[in-house]
Amino acid sequence: MTDPNYTALDTELRSLLALQVAPIAMTFSDQAPPNTEPHDSPIPSPTPDGRTGISHHEMTGAIPGPRLAEVVEKLKTTSVADTLVAAYASEDKQRFDV
Numbered sequence: 001m002t003d004p005n006y007t008a009l010d011t012e013l014r015s016l017l018a019l020q021v022a023p024i025a026m027t028f029s030d031q032a033p034p035n036t037e038p039h040d041s042p043i044p045s046p047t048p049d050g051r052t053g054i055s056h057h058e059m060t061g062a063i064p065g066p067r068l069a070e071v072v073e074k075l076k077t078t079s080v081a082d083t084l085v086a087a088y089a090s091e092d093k094q095r096f097d098v
Contacts, residue, residue, distance in 0.1 A: 004065075004069050006034075006035070006036065007035055009068050009072050010022070012072050012075075012076075013068075013075070016075045016079050033065075
């Protein structure tokens, strides 16, 4: 099995999710994937109940590295479906606009 092209997957993931900020990747391996930079910005401490203090416009998630390409492919399918549903809903809404 060949190593995934993380640069291409990053570009696709940002586009599909309309990310304004690059996602942060964390890996537990002997070597970092090629062409990746370490995250060196401060991370806020969690609140007493464990929340991270991120805004409601942000999210956290975990995707196992070996499955990232699969997740991006599924997001492509979902994105197409979402676009079709949004177009239908927009058109349907016009029936109710006065």
